[in-house]
Amino acid sequence: MxxxxxxxxxxxxxxxxxxxxxxxxxxxxxxxxxxxxxxxxxxxxxxxxxxxxxxxxxxxxxxxxxxxxxxxxxxxxxxxxxxxxxxxxxxxxxxxxxxxxxxxxxxxxxxxxxxxxxSEAFLTAYESLFTLGQLKKGESLLVHAAASGVGLAAIQLAVVSGVHVYGTAGSDKKIKALTTYGATAFNYNDAHFLEKLLAQLGEKSINVVLDFIGAKYANLHQKILSIDGRWLLLAAMGGRELALDALTLVTKRLQVRGFNLRLQSLEQKRKIKVRFEQNALPWLLHGGIKxxxxxxxxxxxxxxxxxxxxxxxxxxxxxxxxxxxxx
Ligand SMILES: NC(=O)c1ccc[n+]([C@@H]2O[C@H](COP(=O)([O-])OP(=O)(O)OC[C@H]3O[C@@H](n4cnc5c(N)ncnc54)[C@H](OP(=O)(O)O)[C@@H]3O)[C@@H](O)[C@H]2O)c1
CATH class of the missing domain: 3.90.180.10 (Medium-chain alcohol dehydrogenases, catalytic domain)
Structure with missing residues (x-):
């Protein structure tokens, strides 16, 4: 072949x-x-x-x-x-x-x-947000690389679940597209991006961060995550070494979780597939997400x-x- x-x-x-x-x-x-x-x-x-x-x-x-x-x-x-x-x-x-x-x-x-x-985009997004991140209706989510395949899957799943969604991306074209999918989005190439994002969202405002970036935004995440916030790391496109403030993690009871779909065992992947099939596939079949x-x-x-x-x-x-x- x-x-x-x-x-x-x-x-x-x-x-x-x-x-x-x-x-x-x-x-x-x-x-x-x-x-x-x-x-x-x-x-x-x-x-x-x-x-x-x-x-x-x-x-x-x-x-x-x-x-x-x-x-x-x-x-x-x-x-x-x-x-x-x-x-x-x-x-x-x-x-x-x-x-x-x-x-x-x-x-x-x-x-x-x-x-x-x-498959890869939606199963990754579903499992990380809802199984690991325990994301719930009424909570808020920040997604980086928000216009990526996984990012857009995450945004759609969160919006249809009644979550307030924020995203970052690197061009105004992407920001415009993210808005149409229901996210409030920030262009990280804008001057004073971090200050603007922090000023608009406020400290302790985000329940879950879906992070493909790593080191670059570690400080930001420790500020914006709420008490009991969940910081989900799926990649390290912006650097591997996280600068963590132990006291912030302790006092805010932050959870830092890593996830990788491909490296799961076959049994684990089958379970992830079933969870997606039962809880999210109907949105794909009957509208809501695509x-x-x-x-x-x-x-x-x-x-x-x-x-x-x-x-x-x-x-x-x-x-x-x-x-x-x-x-
Ligand atoms: N852990 C897992 O199980 C799992 C599974 C699937 C995917 N992933 C990860 O999820 C991410 C998205 O995957 P995908 O296949 O959907 O990607 P994709 O569609 O190629 O999108 C990736 C986007 O990330 C942003 N980016 C690229 N390099 C960057 C950098 N150095 N710093 C900051 N942002 C950067 C770019 O968008 P902007 O610059 O416009 O933001 C790029 O368009 C990847 O990091 C991938 O490795 C993880």
Whole structure:
């Protein structure tokens, strides 16, 4: 089968031939129609984020396609079903293995492109905000990198849950888009951004912070988090070393929690999927929230798609599809 390969870290992706994977008892083998691009793919290509043990070395964490074969323990899916779901790797290929416990039926009214824009972003956002963060109606949330795939998923899930949502992003175009999704947003490239944000929100005003940045805003978070505030760290794009004031953490009873979806065990991921399916999927199926697709590239343009993501311009998900190769 065809797959996107690279030789050394930072080398360009190219279309090569590798053996088609064979489904184990609980796997679906799907013909890949669309794949969501993630920051993690860029990191993996740079050699910084190797796949967990036992996962495919091929890039790609979320996928949509049609079931072409299945393992003998799979009962909820049939050959020919349209599905989407979460994979530990292997999606940048013509065929991919998808654990049946991490697969969803693709609703009739969703395209494969939309299906590929859901799993990694929404499961990450749901699990961190509501399971780890215990975010509740009437509380307030600050999301950084708010126009990212995960950021927009988080904003939509929080808004539909009755949460007051604030976000940061790096361009006025993103700020405008975030406003349409119900967030009050701040451009961190504005002069005096931090002072303005603090002045508008006030100290002790935010119940939950969804943080992909790390060091850069550690001081801000210790100021704006409320008593019993939850600070959820999902990445460290702005530096790894947090300067923490122990007395602030103690007196405000702050919780600092880390989360990583890909590194969870299969069992844990299946549970996360079920929690999302039971509590949030209905909003996707019947309105309220939706996958937000910024742009679509063919698999042969994957290098351009990665360059575009690295330029920080996307608002929502970038999707790859094999369409041009199948013509
Ligand atoms: N822990 C987990 O399980 C998990 C799962 C999925 C994703 N993530 C993380 O979630 C984040 C979003 O992922 P995604 O795939 O949705 O990303 P994405 O759509 O590529 O968006 C990332 C955005 O982050 C901002 N950014 C980039 N570099 C930055 C820097 N050095 N400092 C501050 N902001 C920066 C940029 O927006 P602005 O500059 O406009 O804000 C960029 O557009 C990533 O950090 C990713 O690693 C974590």
């Amino acid at each position: 065809k797959a996107l390969l690279f030789s050394e870290p930072n080398d360009p992706l190219y279309v090569g031939e590798i053996p088609t994977p064979q489904p184990k008892s609980e796997d679906l083998l799907i013909r890949v129609e669309a794949v969501g691009v993630n920051r993690a793919d860029l990191l993996q290509r740079k050699g910084h984020y190797p796949p967990p043990a036992g996962e495919s070395p091929i890039l790609g964490l979320e996928v949509a396609g049609e079931v072409v074969a299945k393992g003998d323990a799979v009962t909820k899916f049939a050959v020919g079903d349209r599905v989407f779901g979460l994979v530990g790797g292997g999606a940048y290929a013509e065929y991919a293995l998808l654990d049946a416990g991490l697969a969803f039926h693709l609703p009739e009214h969703f395209s494969f492109i939309e299906g590929a824009a859901i 996958p937000i697709v910024d742009s679509i590239y063919s698999m042969t343009e994957a290098n351009a798609a990665h360059d575009y993501m690295a330029s920080n311009q996307n608002i929502g998900k970038i999707i790859l599809t094999w369409k041009d190769l199948k013509k």
